Amino acid sequence: MDRVVTANFGRPESWTIASYQQAGGYHALARVLRELQPEDVIQIVKDAGLTGRGGAFFPTGMKWELVRKDPKAPRYVVVNGDESEPGTYVNRYSLELDPHLMLEGMIIAAYASAATRGYVYIRGEFGLAHQRVRRALAECYAAGFLGQNILGRSDFSFEVSFRRGAGAYICGEETALFNSLEGKRGNPRFKPPFPTNVGVWGKPTAINNVETLSCVPAILTRGAEWFKSLGRSGASGTKMYCLSGHIERPGVYELPLGTTARELIFGHGGGVRGGRALKAFKPGGASSAPLTPAELDAPLEPKSMGALGTIMGTGGVIVMDDTTNMVEAAYHDALFFEEESCGFCIPCREGTPNLVQILERIMVGQGAMDDLDLLEELGASMMASFCGLGQFAHQPVRGAVRRFRDDFVTAIAQGGIPKYRGRGGDGQAA
Amino acid sequence: MSVATSAARGRPPLGAADQPKLATLRARLQEIKREPGSTLEALYATQELFSYVPPEAITMIAEELGMPESAVYGVVTFYTMFYLEPQPRYLLRVCRDLSCHLAGAPEIVRAVRQELGTPRGEATADGLFKLEVVSCLGLCDKQPAMLVNLEQRGPMTPERIRALVHELRARGA
Numbered sequence: 001m002d003r004v005v006t007a008n009f010g011r012p013e014s015w016t017i018a019s020y021q022q023a024g025g026y027h028a029l030a031r032v033l034r035e036l037q038p039e040d041v042i043q044i045v046k047d048a049g050l051t052g053r054g055g056a057f058f059p060t061g062m063k064w065e066l067v068r069k070d071p072k073a074p075r076y077v078v079v080n081g082d083e084s085e086p087g088t089y090v091n092r093y094s095l096e097l098d099p100h101l102m103l104e105g106m107i108i109a110a111y112a113s114a115a116t117r118g119y120v121y122i123r124g125e126f127g128l129a130h131q132r133v134r135r136a137l138a139e140c141y142a143a144g145f146l147g148q149n150i151l152g153r154s155d156f157s158f159e160v161s162f163r164r165g166a167g168a169y170i171c172g173e174e175t176a177l178f179n180s181l182e183g184k185r186g187n188p189r190f191k192p193p194f195p196t197n198v199g200v201w202g203k204p205t206a207i208n209n210v211e212t213l214s215c216v217p218a219i220l221t222r223g224a225e226w227f228k229s230l231g232r233s234g235a236s237g238t239k240m241y242c243l244s245g246h247i248e249r250p251g252v253y254e255l256p257l258g259t260t261a262r263e264l265i266f267g268h269g270g271g272v273r274g275g276r277a278l279k280a281f282k283p284g285g286a287s288s289a290p291l292t293p294a295e296l297d298a299p300l301e302p303k304s305m306g307a308l309g310t311i312m313g314t315g316g317v318i319v320m321d322d323t324t325n326m327v328e329a330a331y332h333d334a335l336f337f338e339e340e341s342c343g344f345c346i347p348c349r350e351g352t353p354n355l356v357q358i359l360e361r362i363m364v365g366q367g368a369m370d371d372l373d374l375l376e377e378l379g380a381s382m383m384a385s386f387c388g389l390g391q392f393a394h395q396p397v398r399g400a401v402r403r404f405r406d407d408f409v410t411a412i413a414q415g416g417i418p419k420y421r422g423r424g425g426d427g428q429a430a
Numbered sequence: 431m432s433v434a435t436s437a438a439r440g441r442p443p444l445g446a447a448d449q450p451k452l453a454t455l456r457a458r459l460q461e462i463k464r465e466p467g468s469t470l471e472a473l474y475a476t477q478e479l480f481s482y483v484p485p486e487a488i489t490m491i492a493e494e495l496g497m498p499e500s501a502v503y504g505v506v507t508f509y510t511m512f513y514l515e516p517q518p519r520y521l522l523r524v525c526r527d528l529s530c531h532l533a534g535a536p537e538i539v540r541a542v543r544q545e546l547g548t549p550r551g552e553a554t555a556d557g558l559f560k561l562e563v564v565s566c567l568g569l570c571d572k573q574p575a576m577l578v579n580l581e582q583r584g585p586m587t588p589e590r591i592r593a594l595v596h597e598l599r600a601r602g603a
Binding site for chain 2: 087124163164180182183185246251252332333
């Protein structure tokens with residue numbers, strides 16, 4: 001299979017501009033600036049069916065067009081490199097190993113959406129990515145791919161600043177990220193208006209995931225039809241999936257979007273660690289509800305996952321073997337959301353610790369059957385949360401109760417999970 | 431109670447020895463503030479000098495960036511990587527989320543506590559180490575994973591924790 005976003009990963013010093021250009025890097029940008037109008041670029045990206053790889057799968061070409069059509073200036077392109085979804089590390093690989101691919105995509109995005117300013121925002125914990133992206137930006141300025149009059153075009157200038165987050169999952173939410181860029185607490189903003197009209201500094205903003213932008217140069221070079229043909233099950237292009245948990249070979253695997261979990265886990269990942277039986281898998285990070293082995297043949301793409309009542313999410317597939325207790329797994333997801341709730345709205349701020357408390361009392365042996373209904377009710381009320389964090393935080397818990405009810409019933413009936421039994425419900429169960 | 435008093439949390443004000451650092455920070459802020467919205471970068475610059483954000487720096491950042499002190503304080507307390515107390519030389523951030531948990535994170539946390547002799551996760555008396563049990567670090571290919579300051583380590587085992595702590599102790603401050 002043709003690789004789109006990981007093709008350069010094995011090259012020596014793949015993160016340098018010299019290595020990237022030896023591999024044909026920045027040819028797509030040069031050709032775009034020589035031969036194509038911004039509208040042509042948008043049409044090609046639309047025809048390719050490129051959608052946001054961060055998990056929302058919004059059509060990328062449409063996003064750029066909306067920004068372009070808004071008369072407010074300056075317009076911005078922002079790279080969302082705040083990858084923090086548990087079980088996900090695909091952007092980290094791209095930022096560390098091929099930052100120029102993303103930057104070339106970003107510069108093309110700026111040309112298409114008539115943006116003159118940009119930010120690359122990377123989570124605070126990715127130290128190596130910071131170094132490599134900063135260096136790549138400096139190399140771009142030196143080579144004339146960034147700055148004023150790019151490649152001699154007097155009508156195209158694009159200035160990009162580098163920014164770090166500082167430990168906040170919520171800043172991956174696009175409007176929270178804007179607040180963070182503006183030097184504020186990373187609370188989300190109300191939508192609408194959407195970022196394409198009112199983004200960072202109140203200006204039209206195309207905010208794209210690292211992987212999405214990394215798809216762009218190859219689409220311009222090899223064409224929309226080629227990119228489309230790489231997908232499966234009606235989806236376009238490839239996806240960087242990654243594996244973690246009870247898996248023989250954790251790692252990043254670029255595969256057709258729409259590859260089945262069976263092929264990913266058992267084909268590429270070498271199967272469940274130690275040859276044990278599979279009990280459950282999460283298709284896309286902590287936010288996604290877990291699935292059962294009976295669902296291994298569903299394509300890992302947004303529509304199929306939605307039909308199963310879960311989400312495609314980030315493509316961070318977490319594998320759980322038959323020793324896993326799903327109450328404990330749900331508890332760990334709940335702990336994450338409790339920690340990462342920004343505290344801005346009540347359904348999320350109060351709902352996430354309530355999820356933790358209920359699961360904890362089931363684990364230590366103080367649960368009741370009513371608690372399972374309570375988890376459902378609590379989840380329904382959390383749908384009133386201000387942003388996606390609270391609206392998704394209960395999904396893995398409710399999903400676990402629905403598909404793995406036996407684990408919950410057993411823990412309640414038998415006085416908890418053995419290793420947690422008798423511990424206080426005081427946050428010490430973890 | 432003022433923001434600065436609240437941020438001090440009972441610590442005495444910075445002494446004469448810290449004045450050169452404050453001067454350095456003032457100079458760095460002149461460059462940082464040219465880029466609008468650089469509160470986080472200003473706080474990173476502060477921590478590079480002090481290991482944490484002292485109240486005097488909050489006041490200075492507020493002045494230089496033209497923000498209320500309360501807004502700067504609000505940013506410090508929002509982001510987990512900013513600290514109001516002095517930090518150790520080696521901050522050990524161990525991931526506790528699902529992938530790392532499945533791969534044995536609880537044993538790693540126990541091993542760190544045991545090796546440091548800090549059963550409640552407090553900083554070591556020599557100021558060298560502190561354990562933080564944190565949300566997913568995006569290092570799940572190295573599960574169970576951790577950061578030593580910002581350096582990636584993993585997959586960890588209790589033996590590797592012991593070797594790591596020995597290595598860092600030998601390296602010292």
